[in-house]
Each structure stands twice: as C-alpha cells, then as structure tokens.
Amino acid sequence: MIYDIAIIGAGASALMLASNLSKKKYKNICLIDTSLKLAPKVKVSGGAKCNITNELVTYKNYLGDEEFVKELLKKFSKDDLLAFLNKNQVFPKINPKIVKGTYFCNSSQDVIDMFTKLTTHVKKYLGTTVLDVDFDEVYKIKTDSKIIEAKKLVVASGGLSYPVLGASSIGFDIAKKFGHSIIKLEPALVGFTVQKEQFWFKNLAGISTNVITFVEGKYFEGSLLFAHKGCSGPVILTTSLYWKKGKIVIDFLPKKRLESFLVGNKNISSALPLPKRFIQEFLNSIELEDKATSKLTSLELEKLKLLKNYEFSPAGNFGYSKAEVTKGGINTDEINHNTFESLKQKNLYFIGECLNITGELGGFNFQIAFSEAIVCAKQLNSI
DSSP states (O other): OEEEEEEEOOSHHHHHHHHHSOTTTOSOEEEEESSSSSOHHHHHHHHHTOEEEETTOOGGGEESOHHHHHHHHHHSOHHHHHHHHHHTTOOOEEOTTSSTTEEEOSOHHHHHHHHHHHTTTSEEEETOOEEEEEEESEEEEEESSOEEEEEEEEEOOOOSSOGGGTOOSHHHHHHHHTTOOEEEEEEESOOEEOOGGGGGGGGGTTOEEEEEEEETTEEEEEEEEEOSSEEESHHHHHHHHHOOSSOEEEESSTTOOGGGGOOSSOBHHHHSSSOHHHHHHHHHHTTOOOOBGGGOOHHHHHHHGGGGSEEEOOOEEOOTTTOSEEEEEEOGGGBOTTTOBBSSSTTEEEOGGGBSOEEOTTTHHHHHHHHHHHHHHHHHHHO
C-alpha cells in the first residue's frame, strides 16, 4: 500500500495534524513512532496534567521568527485551541502556581484519549523506528521492520530532549538529507550547572525561593530551585531558553528594598525574608558574618546588596535528558510559512519541535505545535 500521507511522530503536533486531515480526501494515513504508546511527552507534561496553553500567549514568548509566530497565533490562537479541546470534552483550567496564566488539564491522559478517538481511522506503526527516508516518485520510509511508502510525508518527530521517551535526531537527519540547514541545536527549558564560585548552590539542594532573573535584555519572575548540580525551577528553565554564554543576574528579593529589612538589632538571617539556610550559605559565599544589622559597616552593606544583583555565568546545563525541549532546529526560512511544505522538496512537510521555534515554560510549546499542525492540515485539505 502507498499511503496518501505518512506522519513521522506520534506526539502533540503529529496527533493534531492527523486529527484534522480530511477523511474524504485522505483515505490512507499513517503515524510512525518509536514509542510503543501515543504521545509519551504529553503524558509526562505538566506533572501528568499537561500544561496545554497559556492565557497570556503572544509571539514574544518564543525564540525564533517573530513574524512567523505572530501569524501562526492569529491563524490558530489559544482561544481556538480551547474551543477545540472543549468540543472534544477536554476542559483545561488556569493554574498559575508554576507559571502565570498556564492552562492545565485534569489529566494528560484526557488529551491522549481525545487524540486516540480522533485518529481511529489512522494506521499507527508504534514501536517502529525510522532509519532513513528516500524519494523516488513516492517517499520510501525505511524503518527497523519494513519500508513504508507515501505520496506525502510530514515530519513531526520532535527534538532531542527526553531521549528516554524515544527522542532522536531523525527529523533533523531527514531535513539535512533534503538540503535543509539546521540552526544550532541545544537543550532548553533546562537547569544550569554552576562554576566553582557558585558551588554553594549545591549545598541548598531542595530549597526554592522566588526570584527575578535577567538575561539577554529580558527578565522573568518565578521560583528558583537549588539542585545538586546547580539550579533549576520554573524561572531558571525559561531563563535557559534565552541564555547564550554571558552572565545571568538574579534578584533574590524581587520587588523588595533590601534596606527596609536592615533596621533594628536582628541578625541578618532573621531580618531578611529568605530561607535561613539560603542566607547562611550566601553569607559564607561572600565571607560575611551573620551579625546584627545595626553593626554592618558600609562595605558589608555593599556586599549584602548582591542579593538584589547577583551575577553568575552558568558552567553549562543539565543536558537533553533533563531538558523540556530542544532549541534551534530546521531553518524556518526554508519552510513555506503558509503550508509548512519544504521549499526544497515537494510534498515534504515539517511541523513541531523540529522547527527553529521554541517557547517559554508554561504551555507555550504545546500551543505553537498545535497551531502549526492546524495550519498544515488546512493547507493539505485544500490542495
């Protein structure tokens, strides 16, 4: 059999695409995925509650071609996504505990069950690894078990993050084979490892505190979690998306004046509204005794001001095994922005995380993946 459309991947973008392709126009559609189950990344997302979109989503929440993202969000907005989900009996609600404006589902499984019902007509080759793709009048998809042929091929295979869930480089390999350029791939939405000067972070593993971070002209407020390797938590994950190789600045007293706490005779650790263990490690790192605030010298006060303007350069990050997403990807200048068809190869399409568009933490990546899939499906249905 030669399929009308073969989709490599069975994650968010692939399932949304398959769910919205015309059954009349396309009688034979297949999904091919290494995983034995549909959408393993959807399953674990948002603590198994799937952070599916965000009330505050705009093009400014993404790294990549801003105009392209802006147009995508106009064509399929978060309101359109919520309407689609509600129509299919999935009712996300805002829970801002992790990231402001984030919509969570009751369970990630609800989303997977929805897509399972919407794709009953689609042949699914699960537990099937794509090894290579050739084109000779039709696409010949070489897998570890058979060769699958298709008239049109959509690559929605995701990025390199979470290899334990089946992530691989196949989408990028296919793109390169057909002449596409790849913007440098890096782990994103991931924790930072630290230099020797910040080894004190490691002593605080498990402690979290609210901060503001500043990176590349942007700033983010949220929870920072100290970790055995350095630091993580929602605010650090989003910060990692924009970090290149320079310094990051942390304000450990967001929206508060340090001086307002340095009154009376309380010791520093009692006067400041921060975890005591954090204050102790911080003071050790700047070689300052935990003393009465009234006895601080002007030089010691200057040292304490680092709490409002703490600079550090990460040593690196926790890697793809801990990264939520991959930043970089297939150059979107080489993709038709109205159809997602390759500008280098007819009937070859790319959607989802393999493209060079990456969102912040908080439902932004699912939103853009679904927007891409819907735009691609509408184009394929109109041919």
